[in-house]
Amino acid sequence: MNSRDPTRLSQLRAEPVADQNIYVTRPHLPPLEELLPYLQSIWERRILTNAGPFHQELEQRLCEYLGVEHISLFNNGTIALITALQALHIEGEVITTPYSFVATSNALLWNGMTPVFADIDPVTMNIDPAAIEAAITERTSAIMPVHCYGNVCDVDAIEAIAQKHKLKVIYDAAHAFGVRDERGSILNYGDVSVLSFHATKVFNTFEGGAIVSHTPEMKLLIDNLKNFGFLSETSVVEAGINGKMSEINAAIGLLQLKHLAPALEERRAVARYYNERLPQIGGISVTAGNLSPAANHSYYPILVEDDFKLSRDALYEHLKTCKIFSRRYFYPLISDLKKFVDIPSSTPENLPQAHEIARKVLCLPIYPGLGEQGAQRVVEAIASASST
Known part of the structure; x- marks a missing residue:
């Protein structure tokens, strides 16, 4: 050849x-020698975490690069998913895809929510809007689609369904760093989008993640939640978590962007x-x-x-x-895993396209x-x- x-x-x-x-x-990985000046600055400042200078700079640079208005950095994408759901006060049932990494549905369990699995489109391998519509019940509070492999979901159809049924939309965009459509960044769809900066991703900070939000108020809430729920030095208003990105990870992110x-x-x-x-x-x-x-x-x-x-x-x-x-991404389906297999929507009859793709796919x-x-x-x- x-x-x-x-x-x-x-x-x-x-x-x-x-x-x-x-x-x-x-x-x-960028050249090691280019990282050394960043480490020197961290050692000189002795600011290791808590939204230090590199953390703030990386948020600004990512907003510019991605074409989004607000971004909150996290120590990993899973904690970002968990926090996104908490920030939107989701409860009850959340319709999502079985064709994803398990963190997508684990985040729902962590928040006490019930995943409801809907089948996928066999061409895009993203959640099928028709299957979303069919899965809605009186307990449904949100939709959590995944831009699988970075392929853009049918965002218009999902938005129409969400508006019709007054549902929140949380996009798992772990695969979709930098992906755009004719209207700009796909991270601007839905109520929030969640990114992963894991070592295997297109853009990595060794470990890391982020939530893209659309208002200053939502960014502030997310930032408070990832810092134990602190509103001020003496006030804790939410049951938050420690989801902060360190200065070293932020420095790596700044260098990776170059x-x-x-x-x-x-x-x-x-x-x-x-x-x-x-x-x-x-x-x-x-x-x-x-x-x-x-x-x-x-x-x-x-x-x-x-x-x-x-x-x-x-x-x-x-x-x-x-x-x-x-790798056989994604096999087995999340719906076939022990923690999820007994959920009523996990039956193979409910997910024929997902099962067919999972049987054939090889990355x-x-x-x-x-x-x-x-x-x-x-x-x-x-x-x-x-x-x-």
Whole structure:
């Protein structure tokens, strides 16, 4: 195969990966020497947390980069999800997707809420608005969709349903850093959006997260909740939590922003490589989100169809023998996990599309530094499985 197209592959950093393990992702790290001045400043100021200078600067820079008005930094995305639900005073039932990382629904349990699972659209893999409408009861208080793999939910349909039934909307946007549509940042939809800055994400602060809100009043409430509920030095008005981001994590975030553009371009280059070659392998379907010009390429999911020579799980194991470690995101479904399987909405009959996608999906390695040689190894390993 031709692997020398400069218009498509020049951004792939070739690395000596022929005998190395290739994992589904690898954290992007800036040059270590560039971090040292930030650490020097922290040591000199001795401000380690509690919304220090780097914390405040990162909030400002992220608002500018993402095109949002208010952002509150957190120590991780799960605590951000838990706090977002608390800030909106949600209770009762919350309609959400079974096709996500377990933190989405764990946040509901932490707040004493009941997840109600609705099926997904098989093309976008996001929650299906028609299934949301069908799941609404008198106990429904909110909808918590996920922009899965960074694919934008049907935000207009969800907003119409929310307005019709007077429901809150909390977007789990853990995969969707920097994603925009024709109206701007998708983080501006819903009542709040929640981000993850975990090490595996497109933008990372080692560990971290954030809530995007739309009014100064909501930002203030969120900031109070993540600081134990303190309103002032002598007044605690909410049962808050310690969700603050440290100065070191904020400093890493500031440095990561400086290197984000080339890192994203390397992801795009890997995706283009896959997009051109994988459709040539019979029984492998490239999902629609991988082809979208708006994608941030946080993941690269494929579907292993029934006419492929191996089952999805057999291909998963075959890739391991090639030192390629893919992931079955998202399998099993949240609704099949022990804490959720007995919820009435968890039945397979209620979630046929989610079960079908979870049976076929496989996320391939994609990250800055994978390199042309690494991307080629992945494609050739899948091709070899199709001919065994």
